[in-house]
Amino acid sequence: QVEEELKAACSQQAEQLREMGHREHLLCSDLQRAGEQLESFKTRLMQVCSPSAAGSTGKSVTEQQVIEKVRQISDENQQSHERQKSLQKELSSRLAEEEEVSAGIEVFKNSLQKLQ
Numbered sequence: 001q002v003e004e005e006l007k008a009a010c011s012q013q014a015e016q017l018r019e020m021g022h023r024e025h026l027l028c029s030d031l032q033r034a035g036e037q038l039e040s041f042k043t044r045l046m047q048v049c050s051p052s053a054a055g056s057t058g059k060s061v062t063e064q065q066v067i068e069k070v071r072q073i074s075d076e077n078q079q080s081h082e083r084q085k086s087l088q089k090e091l092s093s094r095l096a097e098e099e100e101v102s103a104g105i106e107v108f109k110n111s112l113q114k115l116q
Contacts, residue, residue: 042066049073 042063049069 045069 042065045066046069
């Protein structure tokens with residue numbers, strides 16, 4: 001009876017080991033698939049950001065390249081935003097100037113008409 005219990009326990013442990021091995025295999029497959037998806041995402045991101053920098057050479061894109069490209073785009077976006085604000089101020093200033101000149105012209109026209 002003890003021998004049968006030991007055999008049953010060994011059999012159960014063997015089954016548990018097989019199950020753990022199967023889970024480990026699934027986890028490794030999932031990890032590999034996730035790595036491939038990350039690499040694909042990085043390559044697509046670089047192709048969108050800079051088509052000549054990625055994909056054409058067949059080399060994989062490094063995380064540093066992705067980070068640098070995102071940082072570059074962010075900097076360009078910030079500069080563009082600042083330039084937009086500057087141009088908006090300049091436009092407002094010129095419109096105010098134009099209104100002043102138009103008002104001066106109206107005064108001049110009215111004065112000229114009164115003189116005639």
